[in-house]
Each structure stands twice: as structure tokens, then as C-alpha cells.
Amino acid sequence: MSLFGDEDLPIVATRESELDFWNQTSFEQLAQQFRSGSMHHGVLLLGADGIGRDAFADxxxxxxxxxNHSEVESACGDCKSCHLYESQSHPDYYPLAIEDGKxxxxxxxxxxxxxxxxxxxxxxxxxxxxxxxxxxxNQNSYNALLKTLEEPQPKTLLILQTEQLQQVPATIRSRSQLLSLSISDQEAIQAWLEDRKGHSTDDLTLALNLFPQAPYKAEDFANNxxxxxxxxxxxxxxxxLEAKEPALALAEKWLPDVEDCCLWMQLMMRDLLLFAQTNNKDLIALKGQQEAIEIICGILSNQGLLQxxxxxxxxxxxxxxxxPVNLSSSWQSLLIYCTQLAQKFRRIA
Ligand SMILES: [Zn+2]
Incomplete structure (x- = not known):
């Protein structure tokens, strides 16, 4: 059904793009290269998980x-190809992901x-x-892929997604065009997050501080x-580290959240290393945990922090x-190791 009268049917219908607004410029640049024939057939799409990389590739x-791609800025949603894509049955689209259980x-x-x-x-x-x-x-897959990157068939595009450049072998990098998604306007992202949440919260500000290049990750962190x-x-x-809590009890308490704990520890380490070097409280991203950061820095020497x-x-x-690791015992060992560090690598006042 068209909203237009029969006389005025537009040549090409348009659908709402699912692209995130902060990725719009990158999309237009790539589309421009595609139109002018200067786009490489292998595009290495670099972007943090949570920046909307999948949506961009999609x-x-x-x-x-x-x-109708020569006439529209985003897929029209109305042609046969778009319908096939929408119903996830486009015969010329080959998404490749890890299969369940692998x-x-x-x-x-x-x-x-x-x-x-x-x-x-x-x-x-x-x-x-x-x-x-x-x-x-794996290595065999890379080798198989190299040939396709070196001798492409006409009208063939390979989108290769990655979160980190160093995770991609140099042979693949050198045979593809790098497109790096990034966010420069943090205020716009903050406004977008506040708009979705309905109001501003300290947690949102903190989350954006921690994940400046991953709005969806920040949102998840703030809201869940x-x-x-x-x-x-x-x-x-x-x-x-102050020896006020036993390691084994803490290990048990936090075991259900161990994956998150590792991420939080990395976020904590960023603040610890920065604060240890600069002694500047303003640089601490985990604002609400400033006191804890100061306590830890007061106990562990720089060498202890690095260990x-x-x-x-x-x-x-x-x-x-x-x-295949016994996560529970690795987790216990890490917390016991913390107490050992507090004894061996004490900061001298
Ligand atoms: Zn279409």
C-alpha cells in the first residue's frame, strides 16, 4: 500500500535505515567509494562491540x-532483493558466524x-x-580466504568484521581496505542515551566514561x-587488600559474576595505573569508587599493580x-594472588 496517489508513485520506495546515527558518515564514505568503483572488494570493518558494527555491516x-542502490541512500526495502534479504533468504548474501556450541x-x-x-x-x-x-x-581458514581476497570474482564484496586490529593476521589486513568505526561526539551519544533512558543518571555518565566507543555496551552497563x-x-x-575480607569468601561471593568481574577488574586497573602515575583524582573514571582506588594504590606498589x-x-x-579451564579455581587463585601481592609488593609510604 502506498501513501501516495497512483499518479504520484515514487520510482523507489524508501525504508527506515537501521544504521546508528554516529556511523552515518562512515556509511556514506563507503557508499561513495562503492559508487565510484574505488571500494576494495575486501572491507575490514573495525569497531568495538557495542558500537553498532553488526548493524553497519548488515x-x-x-x-x-x-x-535500486544507485538511486537510494539506504536499501529501498521494496525490491525483490530487499524482500529476500528481509526474509533472510537472499541467495547472494553469505553471513558467516560461529555455529552454536562451537x-x-x-x-x-x-x-x-x-x-x-x-x-x-x-x-x-x-x-x-x-x-x-x-x-x-583458524589458520587454515585464513589461508583459504587469502586466495579469494587476492583473486576476487567480479561484483563480490567481503565484509570482515573485527573488534581489534591485532586479532587479524597481517596477510588479511594487507589485502583488504580498513574501515574503522569510531565516535568523536561524546555529547551527542550522552544525549542519545539520556533520551532512550528518559533521564540522565550518574550510572549513564559513568558507563559512557568507561565505554566511550560502545554506546550499546554503555547502555547495558548502566541499565542492568x-x-x-x-x-x-x-x-x-x-x-x-586491606586484609578485611578473606579471599575464599570473596571468590565464592563473586563466582557467579566471574566474567563481569574480570572486565570490572580491567576497568579498575585502568584507573589504578593512571592514578598511580599521576596522583590526579580527576582522571579516575570510576568516580563512585575513587576511595577504593586510593586505598588500593596506597597498598600496592607500581610493580605490584603491574603484576x-x-x-x-x-x-x-x-x-x-x-x-577449557577450571574457572572456579583460576578465580580463587587470582584473589589469593591479590593478598600475596599486598604482602610482597607493598607501597612504601
Ligand atoms: Zn531494494
Missing amino acids: EFARWVLCQ TQIAVDQVRQLISSLQESAHQSGWKVANIHQVSAL GDAFKCGEFIFDIAFL LNDKIIELRSLIMKKS
Whole structure:
């Protein structure tokens, strides 16, 4: 049904784009390169989880596949291709993600993708592959992918998503075009978050401080109670170092939240290292936990802080890799290690 009279039907209908407003400029730049023929066939899309990277890849793929892309700024939503995309059955769109229960994208998935990309397009337009997490490929998959990046079929686009550049092998990086999503206007993001929440809160401000490049992560952190729990946890760590709380009791208390705790510890470390170096309270992002940060910095020497930092990174990378590790005992060891550091690496007043 059209809102327009029959005489005035627009040539191309338009649909509301799902692109986040802060990613609009990057989208337009890439679209411009696509139109002028200067876009590389492999686009390495770099952006923090929570910046809307998936939505960006999704919108761009949809637009490239749209039969009216030369006339519209975002996919029209009305052509056959758009309908196929909407119903998740576009034969020329190849999203590639980790299958349920797996920790990596299987090399067979990649081989199947590559062989599909070598065939001609079903809808006589473009073929688009969207790899949601390049870091989830293994070495064999990278090798298989390289050939496609080096000798692409015409009208073929590979979107390779990553959260961190160092997670992508140099061979892949050098054979693709880097597009980095980033946010410069923090005030606009703050206003957007406040608008969605309905009002401003200290938790929102804190969350945005902690995740300046990830509005969705910040929103989640502020709204799901994490901001409050994170604050309590950091005070518990200060009490642990002051020997006011036993390590094993704290390990048990926080075990259900261990993944979040590791993230919070990393956020805490950022403040600790900065404060230890500058002694400037204004630089502390975890404003509500300023006292705890000062207590911890008063106990641990700089060397002790660095040792703790290494240990946290170690545990976090085990969690991220979903390594078969006894999480409970690693978590206990980390907290016991904290108390040992407090004895061995005491700051001399
Ligand atoms: Zn369309």
C-alpha cells in the first residue's frame, strides 16, 4: 500500500535505515567509494562491540544487494532483493558466524563460502559475504580466504568484521581496505542515551566514561545493574587488600559474576595505573569508587599493580577464548594472588 496517489508513485520506495546515527558518515564514505568503483572488494570493518558494527555491516550488505542502490541512500526495502534479504533468504548474501556450541568458525564453513562466491550471482547483482568475527577463523581458514581476497570474482564484496586490529593476521589486513568505526561526539551519544533512558543518571555518565566507543555496551552497563555491582566489587577488592575480607569468601561471593568481574577488574586497573602515575583524582573514571582506588594504590606498589594487571589479562583471555579451564579455581587463585601481592609488593609510604 502506498501513501501516495497512483499518479504520484515514487520510482523507489524508501525504508527506515537501521544504521546508528554516529556511523552515518562512515556509511556514506563507503557508499561513495562503492559508487565510484574505488571500494576494495575486501572491507575490514573495525569497531568495538557495542558500537553498532553488526548493524553497519548488515545495512551496507543490504544496500549493495538492493536493486535500486544507485538511486537510494539506504536499501529501498521494496525490491525483490530487499524482500529476500528481509526474509533472510537472499541467495547472494553469505553471513558467516560461529555455529552454536562451537568456539571457532569451521574451515568447512569458509570453504563452502568460497565455493559459493565463485559461482555467478543468483539475482544477477552483487554477492556479499559478511564474516561477523574474523578472529574466529583458524589458520587454515585464513589461508583459504587469502586466495579469494587476492583473486576476487567480479561484483563480490567481503565484509570482515573485527573488534581489534591485532586479532587479524597481517596477510588479511594487507589485502583488504580498513574501515574503522569510531565516535568523536561524546555529547551527542550522552544525549542519545539520556533520551532512550528518559533521564540522565550518574550510572549513564559513568558507563559512557568507561565505554566511550560502545554506546550499546554503555547502555547495558548502566541499565542492568552492572554499574552498582561493579562499584561494590571494587570496594571488596580494596577490603581484600586491606586484609578485611578473606579471599575464599570473596571468590565464592563473586563466582557467579566471574566474567563481569574480570572486565570490572580491567576497568579498575585502568584507573589504578593512571592514578598511580599521576596522583590526579580527576582522571579516575570510576568516580563512585575513587576511595577504593586510593586505598588500593596506597597498598600496592607500581610493580605490584603491574603484576596484578598481567594476572587479570591472563584470566580474561582464558575466559574470552572459552578455554577449557577450571574457572572456579583460576578465580580463587587470582584473589589469593591479590593478598600475596599486598604482602610482597607493598607501597612504601
Ligand atoms: Zn531494494
